[in-house]
Amino acid sequence: MLQLCWVFLALCCIIVWEEGKSSDTQKWSSLEHKGPYFPPEYEPLPDNICFNYDGQPVKLSPVTEEIATFYAKMLDHEYTSKEVFQNNFFCDWREEMTKEERKLIKTLSKCDFSQIHKYFVEKSEERKNMTKEEKQVLKEEASRLMEEYGYCLLDGHREKIGNFKLEPPGLFRGRGEHPKMGKLKKRIQPEDVTINCSQDSKIPAPPAGHRWKRVQHDNTVTWLASWLENIHGRPKYIMLNPSSKLKGEKDWQKYETARRLKMKVDSIRKQYRRDWTSREMKIRQRGVAIYFIDKLALRAGNEKDDESADTVGCCSLRVEHITLHRRLDAQEHVVEFDFLGKDSIRYYNKVPVEKQVFKNLKLFIKHKDPEDDLFDRITTVKLNKTLNESMPGLTAKVFRTFNASTTLQDQLNKLTTEGMTVEEKILSYNRANRAVAILCNHQRAAPKTFERSMQLLQEKIQKKKEQIEEAKKELKEAKKAHKDKAVQRLGEQLKKLQLQETDREENKVIALGTSKLNYLDPRISVAWCKKHQVPIEKIYNKTQRDKFAWAIDMTDENFQF
DNA sequence: GCCCAGACTTGATACGACATCT
DNA sequence: AGATGTCGTATCAAGTCTGGGC
Known part of the structure; x- marks a missing residue:
């Protein structure tokens, strides 16, 4: 029944799409x-908890006090030590104060939030220690x-x-x-x-x-x-x-657009290569920008105001963000990228490029200062207009979806073989997923306990190895069939641990979640699971299965992205 | 063509529940 | 039982892209 629904939906969407925009709105x-x-409303502090200014206790008005608690709660955080943070906070705080408070409280460094801080630490401690019933x-x-x-x-x-x-x-x-x-x-x-x-x-x-x-x-x-x-x-x-029908439909549409790009991408690539030698500078810049977006999965890079962190994407790259190497480590025409992208995540990459791209980049940076735009003749709007002319619905971000999903499919094909155990297949899946995350530069901070937990795992592996040696010795002495089985079982356990070790090590600073949720056509994963008899639960947790219900219902093992 | 507001997707991370180990 | 690690989820920031007004 569900499956029928999705097929029906699919047909409707195609019809709507062909009818044009009207029913789309x-x-x-x-x-x-x-x-x-x-x-909930703010609950004032108990009377025995006091804010101190310049060594003196001061009872704050509720509004002022509430804001003070925001700051007090953050005292352990490194960013309360940053000047910008302090200034912004103090400025906004003072604005909310009563006249009297404002007259008195003039310097942040004379503010003592320590009692308030302590109060909240204790409160959170209490929360942690609640009984099961509570x-x-x-x-x-x-x-x-x-x-x-x-x-x-x-x-x-x-x-x-x-x-x-x-x-x-x-x-x-x-x-x-x-x-x-x-x-x-x-x-x-x-x-x-x-x-x-x-x-x-x-x-x-x-x-x-x-x-x-x-x-x-x-x-x-x-x-x-x-x-x-x-x-x-x-x-x-x-x-x-995301589990809703409305979002699911939209998501499905997104992947269908990416699949249409698959049909078109060869001619688009031909076109942007031609553009590299155009007489018009803006067309050359456009050609190189689209090449970066395609090859490196860069984001479009809209302009930003200076009211936010200084981060860039493709179109907003500045001269200072690239270094050109005629030759580097036995490779020719290498572009070294180093910039902060979305969420101020660093993008660092050394990429060999076509000679013509290299030549163009040299041209683009000529007579420019480091802080000048690399692509000064184009914008994301113009770039997307061009893309839309090549294919309806095509924008810069479709390349990310397309390249991510294509990479997953290719890697899965390459890394999965029939004889593998389910655990090995899952390692393969994670590796394919990882290749995508690396392409999209999805990073995470290394888990705080990473080194320690890695060490623990290694100890476990060592122990398992010793057990195997032990069991083998015993086997020699008493040639019994069930002992043989025991060795085999231990061997399997060892292998499992080793797979876990590899997976975790390779995943240290890579975040798989974002690509799984936003870039990888779920039908690829569903088809792979069906084809290789891997339970879908091993790949998607409950939330993810809800989000991808449409794909789980409509996909058979023969699906090709 | 440019600017801006608005709508929607994508993103890392903090946190708490649950699982597993000692 | 308590400590510790793992995982899922909530949170909310920060992107992309469109469309309308000029």
Whole structure:
């Protein structure tokens, strides 16, 4: 039945797609929900917990005190020692103070939050030490909340909401060297929130004594509620969970677009190579940029304002981000990339490129300063317009999806063989996944306990080896069949441990989750599981299976990306 | 063509529950 | 039972891309 649904859906989507944009803009015909859940109000500190200024205890007004607690809670964090963080915090804090408080509290270094800090450390300690029963109560509370606010009714179907809880107030911590770090993220009031639902639905009730900013009935968008966050003034939304039909359809569409690129990519590659020798500089730049996006899976790289961390993507690369090596380590025409990308994650790579690309890059950087744009004649908008002309729906990010999924499929084919055990197959899968994560530069901080846990694993392996030796000796002495079996079993256990060791070592600073969730066509994985008799649960956990339900239902082992 | 707002996807990480070991 | 490690999930920041106004 489910399978039929997806086939039906697929057909509908194709029809819609061929009909053109019109039916594409309507996202639902009915939508009902309870509105967002508001975090609890601030609870003032007990009287014995005091903030001190210049050695003197000061009782703060509730608003001022609340903001003080945000800072106090973060005292252990390295970033409270950063000047930008401190200045932003202190500035915003003072703005919220009463006149008297502002008059008194003039220097952050004279502020002593240590009692407040200690209070919260103890509180979190208490939470950790709760009894099973107390924890159970909290759990039930949470699930009631989930039940009440966590779902909506979309076109008659009960769908899970992704983020039904409003973000609580706190101090903003951007990634990397963010100029706004430490600023106050204000509490969201109902009066800030726009509700989106269908006209004839039960309109969610605002908290008592409050009203919504607005209630609208716009079925061309998918969000249920929105507000402007005060740090950048950008909108934020409450949207559906990835397991929802709406998101699933969109996801499926994304991979279909990537598969259409597969059909087209040869001619696109030919075209951008031709562009490398164009008389027009902007076309050459475009050709090289698309080449980078294709070959290195770089992001498009929109322009950014200076109100955020200085990070770049392809189109926003600056001269200082590349070094050209005519020859490097026995390779010719090597480009060395070194820049901070999304989330201030460093991209470092040395790549041999075609001679013509190398020549062009030399040309692009001629007479420029390090901080000048490498591609000064193009923008992401223009680049995407060109791509769209090559193939409807094609944008820069489709290359990432396409190259990621293609890589997974190729690697799986290469690394899986019939005789493998399930464990070995899973190692192969993880390695294929890893190849993609490396391509997309998905990194993580090495787990804090990595060295230690690695050592522990090695000790276990050593122990297992000794057991095997022991068992073999015994075997020699008493030639018994069951002993033989025991050695064999130990051998299998050893192998399992060794596979685990390899997998973990190779995964030290690589994050597999992002590519699995966002770049790899799940049908590739589903087909692989079916073909090689690997249970799907070994590859996808429950959440992932929910998100990829569409793929699990519609895919057989012969699927080709 | 450019600018900006808005909508939606992609991203690392913090945290807590559960599993496993001592 | 308590310590420790692993995994899943929530969180919320930070990208991409589109469309409308000029």
